[in-house]
């Protein structure tokens with residue numbers, strides 16, 4: 001019989017990102033971020049030409065207009081019973097180009113209002129400092145994160161938001177899905193690898209950008225703890241498990257190596273040092289990192305308090321398939337045991353329990369599931385209602401898997417469903433890939449009233465939260 005293991009103060013929540021929800025992409029002094037330069041389409045994240053193309057469509061420029069409608073949206077989130085709400089601060093609202101010395105006051109005021117509202121509902125804000133939101137200017141003029149000047153710009157930005165919101169925000173994350181520096185180098189690390197002459201050059205760019213992000217993250221942690229010692233500052237990774245495609249030891253070992261391409265990031269950010277296996281990666285791929293005096297000490301001192309991660313699905317790996325430049329974000333071969341979503345994402349709740357255990361065994365640090373969810377096409381029925389049993393099923397199975405993981409001994413502090421209200425997809429820029437318990441009337445062509453409407457799953461998640469995971 002099912003029995004809930006969720007601790008009393010478990011942080012049930014929902015998660016969005018500024019660039020996928022706020023819209024108002026140039027309002028009140030905001031500058032363009034890398035996400036604003038990428039059009040809708042299935043190759044959006046590899047769109048290395050960064051000029052806006054009038055022939056293309058950019059749904060995130062309006063998003064769901066959260067910038068103007070956040071009061072209504074947060075009221076809905078409060079009705080849903082959320083204990084916490086994860087979003088990001090749009091870096092370019094605070095520093096429009098990224099290298100300014102003084103922040104943009106209008107941008108700061110938006111988050112003053114948003115966080116005060118969350119607090120008024122007793123909803124804990126969980127804040128990502130950079131969620132695929134590197135200022136476009138820093139990408140174009142400085143070359144993105146491969147340039148170590150970004151460390152100072154990021155540190156300045158982080159200090160400004162820490163100071164400003166130190167009494168409103170306790171939980172922070174430094175970079176969203178930092179391990180996607182490999183799989184999605186442009187959006188995750190602001191680097192253009194399209195001109196690199198070979199794999200060696202690509203890897204050099206990506207690992208240099210990663211090193212600079214490690215130092216920036218550590219500096220933020222160090223500064224943050226001085227500003228408020230109670231801050232909990234996490235790292236954040238995308239952690240789909242990677243299964244070997246067969247029992248062939250070649251597949252098993254290579255899958256393990258591929259997995260380490262991702263765990264490399266949490267190894268550094270949680271343990272504070274480069275792992276031994278990285279020496280071999282460096283040697284075999286001719287990697288020459290610019291590590292300045294003091295960097296390694298900074299990384300050691302600025303370790304993260306918890307591991308935030310996203311979990312959507314698992315992937316399969318067969319030996320001999322390219323592993324360079326991939327951290328497992330790719331789906332790989334089809335898994336015959338799993339059903340898939342319309343976007344080809346395998347549905348694998350047991351994989352979720354597996355990852356929670358894997359991470360607990362490796363780090364013995366608190367885990368925060370800061371993204372989990374299912375993207376679906378939602379359609380109103382004849383009377384205009386949205387029935388979404390597949391979303392409820394996914395939610396139920398993943399909550400059950402998480403409950404098992406807690407029973408297994410994993411210290412999971414919270415769970416934020418991705419996109420509790422429909423938002424623009426990060427991967428494809430679409431509006432029609434929906435995760436929400438709340439429908440937003442807007443489609444891929446930009447049509448719709450933006451009106452919000454609860455789906456059937458709304459009451460289901462509400463009930464899960466109300467009963468602290470007991471009533472599924």
Ligand code: BG6
Pocket residue numbers: 017020176177238310371375418424425426427428433
């Ligand atoms: C994660 C990102 O990779 O997955 C989110 O942190 C993103 O920003 C989410 O939205 C789901 O991906 P997609 O492509 O379906 O939006």
